[in-house]
Amino acid sequence: AQSVTQLDSHVSVSEGTPVLLRCNYSSSYSPSLFWYVQHPNKGLQLLLKYTSAATLVKGINGFEAEFKKSETSFHLTKPSAHMSDAAEYFCVVSEFPGGYQKVTFGTGTKLQVIP
Amino acid sequence: GAVVSQHPSWVICKSGTSVKIECRSLDFQATTMFWYRQFPKQSLMLMATSNEGSKATYEQGVEKDKFLINHASLTLSTLTVTSAHPEDSSFYICSAPGQGAVSNEQFFGPGTRLTVL
Numbered sequence: 001a002q003s004v005t006q007l008d009s010h011v012s013v014s015e016g017t018p019v020l021l022r023c024n025y026s027s028s029y030s031p032s033l034f035w036y037v038q039h040p041n042k043g044l045q046l047l048l049k050y051t052s053a054a055t056l057v058k059g060i061n062g063f064e065a066e067f068k069k070s071e072t073s074f075h076l077t078k079p080s081a082h083m084s085d086a087a088e089y090f091c092v093v094s095e096f097p098g099g100y101q102k103v104t105f106g107t108g109t110k111l112q113v114i115p
Numbered sequence: 116g117a118v119v120s121q122h123p124s125w126v127i128c129k130s131g132t133s134v135k136i137e138c139r140s141l142d143f144q145a146t147t148m149f150w151y152r153q154f155p156k157q158s159l160m161l162m163a164t165s166n167e168g169s170k171a172t173y174e175q176g177v178e179k180d181k182f183l184i185n186h187a188s189l190t191l192s193t194l195t196v197t198s199a200h201p202e203d204s205s206f207y208i209c210s211a212p213g214q215g216a217v218s219n220e221q222f223f224g225p226g227t228r229l230t231v232l
Contacts, residue, residue, distance in 0.1 A: 032219040043208065043225035044159075051219055090158060094219055101212055103149065103221055107158045 002027050004093050006106035014114045019078040021109045023065075023091035026072060033074045034092040035065055038108075044090070050074060061085070086113045117143045117213045121224035128199055129232055136194045136227045138165075138209030144189035145211035149221070150182075153206040165192040165209075199231045 007022040025031065035047040048059025055067040065076045074091060091106040118141040128134050138148055146167045151159040163184055164172040171184035183195040196203055206228050210221040 034220070036223075041228070044223040046220070049220060092221075094221065096219070101147070101219070103161065103210075105151075105159045105161075110156075 002031070002093055002095055002102055002104050004091050004104050004106040006089075006091050006109050008109050009107065010110045010112065012112040012114060013081045015083055016080050019076070019081045019085065019111065021076040021089050021091075021111065023074045023076065023106060024072055025074060025091070025093045027093060027095050029095040032094045033065075033067060034094065035059065035063070035074075035076045036090045036092060038088045038090065040087075047076070047089075081111075081113045083113050083115060086111055117141075117211070117217065117222040119209065119211050119222045119224040121207075121209060121227050123227060124225060125228040125230075127230045127232065130200050131198055133195055133197045134199055134229060136196070136207055136209075136229075138192045138194070138211075138224055140190045140211045140222075143211075143214050145192075146189060147212060148186065148192040149210045150184065150192075150194050151208045151210070153208060153226075159208060162194075165194075167192075196229065199229070201231045204229055204231045 003026045005024045033050040036044040037047050038044050047063050048057045050057050050067045058064045063078045065074050067074050089109045094103045120139045122137045148165040150162045152162050153159045161174050162177045165184045165186040167186045173179045181197055186192045206226050208226045210223045213220045
């Protein structure tokens with residue numbers, strides 16, 4: 001069965017300090033993994049994705065994530081937080097059991113950036 | 116890149132009325148589209164999978180007679196909330212898988228905010 005666990009529902013960091021948003025997954029197949037960001041009352045924006053190529057994935061706005069199969073993790077990081085990074089972040093797993101696509105969302109992590 | 120649009124972006128309706136939400140893939144074809152619902156401060160929950168030319172597949176607990184889905188063409192899926200009630204107020208988001216090299220990626224619409232009075 002496919003599942004996604006975002007370990008922190010809320011993360012608070014000071015502006016200019018590193019960001020770490022944690023995500024663990026389980027999958028019976030070779031999954032693709034994504035991080036999306038959602039600003040208040042807005043749609044979803046893709047930050048980055050892992051699709052079985054390089055395990056260290058770089059995305060937009062300075063974010064990156066590393067796929068660690070042994071740890072079943074796909075944590076999102078950024079060296080220095082900016083005020084505009086304050087938003088909700090979702091880790092998403094996609095797989096193709098039986099030929100059809102199945103997408104599962106994590107519960108989300110709200111990132112607060114303190115000036 | 117692949118773009119998905121939704122219309123309307125927000126709607127307010129009276130209890131008991133029906134509301135139709137459109138999801139369009141603007142520059143690509145989508146034989147499958149997905150409908151999600153997001154309550155405040157919660158994650159997206161998959162409601163149903165819309166299949167072009169056939170019946171939609173609903174997730175457990177989603178009433179198919181209340182949330183009517185029609186996938187009439189390769190670029191359009193509609194979700195109709197019938198006899199809407201205040202508890203149906205939510206943010207509804209659709210998505211479509213990309214094609215070719217991005218077929219494992221979902222492209223999301225901007226969402227539709229439904230408020231039922």
